[in-house]
Amino acid sequence: KAGVTQTPRYLIKTRGQQVTLSCSPISGHRSVSWYQQTPGQGLQFLFEYFSETQRNKGNFPGRFSGRQFSNSRSEMNVSTLELGDSALYLCASSPGQGPTQETQYFGPGTRLLVL
């Protein structure tokens, strides 16, 4: 089975712009979660989608949003980019409904640099 794929792998944007990141989960997985990784804050949970619905959300401002399509692929959008949004954005998929015990499998990440 192919793993979690994320596109693009690298991205450079300027302040004020918006960006969309894409994540394709492992085939058959219905849950997709997004995380932000920075040197200062470490790994932080952004949100989780299941069956095209956002089920859980971390503590991030409304500039961060996402969606999930019927094929379980997910996109994450960040509007009005700030310098502090520079980070590695990781997507993780898990098989589906259920508690966190369903192990999350991570993609390689998209590295976003905001200038």
Added chain:
Amino acid sequence: AQSVTQPDIHITVSEGASLELRCNYSYGATPYLFWYVQSPGQGLQLLLKYFSGDTLVQGIKGFEAEFKRSQSSFNLRKPSVHWSDAAEYFCAVGRDSGGGADGLTFGKGTHLIIQP
């Protein structure tokens, strides 16, 4: 709210020596515990997980971890490290929110350096 502490930011171990990475968690109920490894520029790879049952869990690449409820710890061990084990190691805790993946809480990570 749950939290995870990895007390060691950096650890240096000689190749062939044993390894123990520490992880302490704070959570009111029985947690779900994970260890992930991240190589430079890569995503996270799951090493092992604990949900319930036997408190000593085996993972990939020769790693094991022991859940100790009394100490709120989930330390990762390996009897003999290889140069390829050099990476960043993350301990994470999850919880049963009843409504799906509620997001893992990660420690800050331990950077493992292997000396030849």
